[in-house]
Amino acid sequence: MNHVPRKRRRSARNRRDFFVFLALALPNLALIAVFTYLPLINNVYYSTLNWTLGSASATVVGLQNYVTFFTSPDATKVLGTTAVFTLATVGGSMVLGLLVALALNTGARGTTFARSAVFAPYVLSGVGVGLVWLFIFDPGYGVLSWLLRGLGQQSPQWINDPQLSLAMVIIVYVWKNLGYCAVVFLAGLQSLPTDVLEAAALDGATPFRRFVSVSLPLLSPTTFFLLITTMLSSLQAFDLIRIMTPLGTGTSTLIYESYLQAFGAFNRAGYSAAISVVLFAILLVITVVQLRFVERKVHYS
Known part of the structure; x- marks a missing residue:
């Protein structure tokens, strides 16, 4: 006799929990739909138009528009610049970030201040960072050119030479973002099981051997997380490129080429939307490949 009331109470509780879930989730889902998925769908539609911005x-x-992009002589250069920039910034940020994290994990005095100093550039405005470093690299009145002139050397044309411009932006981007990788790697290092490291030390493993054979495999979840986040961030890097190389000389990645086509001298909004869709497809493929194949090599225990 008590089964029916109990089932009714359970059903009422489930309905109440469901409505609570809707009340909490629907505003967020609505915002995501309006500000993420709707613009994405509209952008795909715009990519099928021959539309001049403002018309x-x-x-x-x-x-x-896709055929025009992939058959244009600039497509290879833009895709190549995007690949070089992404690989260099992701690799540089992660490698240097890991080295900095190892140095901060020693427990020496002043590591708290050093940790804050390393992480500070990551939270700074990309526009401000770009302006400061542009003053440093400027071949005419920059700090670096002043130092080189003091040594009797001529300053490289960082801004005018396409290859040097790309190297300049990569250096600044790595400097700005390695603090993020360092802090995340540091958190991973401090969460490693000490009993495993102590057992390896008792077995006679050198510090380098312990790092390569024990610490590095156990850091694979952290490395996997940073690989995804830094790669997606690098593919969407815009502010530093816009400030340091306004014309995109040697630094025209996919996202910046899309900006130049839409808001530069061409005003080709449809063509720009097509480039944006290509970038979205690349981001989607990279993420799926990483989740599908790279994650298999991650050790979570």
Whole structure:
């Protein structure tokens, strides 16, 4: 006789929990739908148009914008610049971040201040960081050129030379973001099981051997997380490139090429949207590949 009331109470509780879930989740889901998925769908539609920014009319051209991009001589250069920038910034940030994390994990005096100093550039405005470093690299009146002139050397043309411009932006981007990698790696190092490290030390393993054979494999979840986040961030890097190389000389990545096509001298909004869709597809493929294949090599225990 008591089964029916109990089932009714359970059903009422489940409905109440469901409505509470909707009340908490629906505002967030609505914001995501309006500000993320709706613009994405609109951008895919715009990529099928021959549309000049500001024009009241547009012509549907289907996939012609994609064909134009991939057959243009600039496509190889833009994709190559994007690949070089992403690989260099991701690799540089993670390697240097790990080395800095190892130094901060020693327990020496002043590590708290050093940790704050290393992480500070990451939270600074990219515009401010770009302006400061642009003053340092400027071949005419920059700090670096002043030091080189004092040594009797000529300053490289960092801004005018396409290859040096890319190297300049990579250096600044790595400097700005290695603090993020260092702090995350430091958290991973401090969470490693001490009994495993002590057992390896008792077995006679050298510090380097313990790091390579024990610490590094146990850091694989942290490394995997940083690999995804830093790669997605690098592919979407914009502010430093915009401030330090406004014309995109040698630094025209996919996202910056999309900006130049839409808001530069061309005003090709449809073509710019197509480039943005290509970037989205690359981000999606990279994320799926990492989650599907790279995660298999991650040790969570």
